[in-house]
Amino acid sequence: MIAQARITSDTTATVHLADRSVEVVGADLPEIRDRIKDVFISSAKEQDRDIDVVIVEPDVRHHLQVEPTGRISARDADDRPMYGPDDDEPLLPAVTDPDSAASEACAVSAASAVSATSAASASAESTGELAAVRPHGGRRRRAAAPVADSAASSGSAVSAPSAAPAPSADAAPSSDAAAQPAPAPESRPLTPRTAPPADDRPRLQDLQTQTAKLTRVRATRGFPGFVTRLTGGRIAPAPGRAEQADIARLERIQRPLEGPRNIAVVNLKGGAHKTTASLMIAATLGVSRGGSVLAWDNNETRGTLGWRGLPTDHHRTAVDLLHGIDGLRAPGASTTDLDPYVRPQGEMRFDILASDEDPGSAALIDDTAFADLDEVLSRFYRLKVIDTGNNVRASNWLASVRSADQLVIVSTVREDTFNAAAWMIDELRATGLGEQVDHAVTILSHGSKGKFDATLRKRLLAHFGAHTRAVTEVPYEKQFADGTHLDWTRVSKPTKEAWLDATALIVDGL
Template sequence: MRPLKATTGWQGRVRRMSGGLISPKPSATEQTKHEQTNRVQKRLDGPRTIVVLNPKGGAHKTTSTLLLAATFGRLRGGSTLAWDNNETRGTLGWRAQHTPHHRTAVDLLTDLDRFENPSVASLSQLDDYVRTQVDARFDVLASDEDAAATSTIDDAAFDRLHRTLSRYYRLLIVDTGNNMRASNWVAAVAAADQLVIVSTVREDTAASAAWLLDGLAEKGFGDKVDRAVTILTSPSERPDRELEQRLTDHFGALTAAVTTIPYDAALVDGGTIDFDALSSETHDAWLKAAAVVADQL
């Protein structure tokens, strides 16, 4: 790989002012970001499905799904879908940037025959069903938002949606619900090219993640567990470093890689995520996490 040229910061200013005669070497941090970006932008020979899992609420599944999608979308130039496959009323659509319509996966399923033949349909026509995150360059497919609705996405419906959407998106990042027995939950794991196990640095969510891994192995997904990535998120400004290290060691022995995400006050209220409001440390951590996930694709 060619040496990275400094184009930002004081190195970039020196290079521009000298007309390129002086080109300071990029810092170690810049080199690391460049290398991680290259990993995220790796060439794929077909669509890939990443499934985000933890059967406990509050484990940061939805946040992780959106921030992974934003990182991949921005760096890969789009062609990324964040999909809420929650078997009940999911929150992915609420946390995403708002769009003029409120259609969901149920609406898309009803009209899916329009898109099953790509020769007569286009990605732009999906805009009536997905929620485009313009600045972050990815789309969101929300789950049913009607609390009184009786319609659900079962395994057959998931498979049909997944097969069709894989024709229009290079990366599908799936946010799952909490019921490991739900047929659409199992279908998502079966379709996954990569599992991402998420947990906060807390005993309860970590115990749920560990139980999940045992359950996946029992269901015959042991090979996917071996290649899984674990993402641990700090729940407070004062993280328990001892617990974080213990969890890193534990999940490091069970999955292919473990990476950590710092606390960010911009995510605390549980509302719409403003990607530009996140700290630089958070952006850097998600770049690293996306690179670790991309390594397994």
């Protein structure tokens, strides 16, 4: 059987596992989805195996496979039964108001359920909206169990009385009234409360997640920013439209990820700006996210990523790391053990793993070696940006594409690089990797300042737009033309802005 999550509203969901059901509450729909995935990942870790799951939303079904490592991937739909309600059973919003829980606990009879369903239908007809109703019997009640048993044994439905209005604060009680003890609320039966199972008790993370964060964003730019600085924050206007867009873009880049992720940068033509793109993606991620980013040269011959980065006092490469991989697999291995093999890039806050300069040595990196390196590097980096070679049939090239959580296709606005990328797309689809292409991001890089064929550009936008999830453009940058190492301080602001846009699109796909 398959585990199932049912998203019942923008702030509630229920996850049905083999041994339990978990109610999930969040501030919004993205948070609900993230918390559902956390529950599935925890279950996969407990079982120490991959689990197949289905996430049910009102208009869509997500068929996924969840690994104990935290990796989540799509899978083909099938007809296996699921834990919890049937897939086609209507969704019912979960009760989140604690005061309404007692009322729901009392309304347990079939007559009450029918009445509630009829009322929902009548409301739907009067408002023009369809209400999604599920029988109450499909939901778990822990604290309400004793009441439910009592109601069932008596054979009658118990309804909760309406609450009496609170007395006015201005009305002083009379002496007689004060002397009389308060009457016992006979019409409201007391419900014994039992402690929830230990694994369902709220944790600190639950408390922090459910706590509303009302931090107000203050303007830092333009005249609103000037007012904020002038008054020391006592008067703090909201950011303007442009600053709000920049804040939203940065939040997209910085959003948390569910485990390590691979970004593969591809084109089969040399000079297509793959290495430049790999450096700029890694640098933008490093500066925006604060590190834990690797740019990895997975060229099957001699790559230039190591040359284009800041120089270091060693020249070790991926081949050297492969020879010392057992030490990095040790339980006590740390980032300091990795330092002799990678090249830190200073304020850009990412590292480079260079390819070997000897083509004969580089041949040691086949698909098996790539998998070994990927496994170890995933222990130390959240994001790996993989610069690839030019041979679509090289085993390490195919391994990097298959491992990619996000494929990035790079092309200059030139006929030869466009043709190479277009042929590569056809080849990937022919070899069963069409889903990678559908999910890909295309980056069109302008190789000269103000000089490009407008008709060719339109062809590229149309072609890649038909094949990939998103297409974006980055401008000509003089620093990139000389082939020297990347100097972040020399990169122009328009170029940084364009790469921020491209990187946000990339992280959206992770």
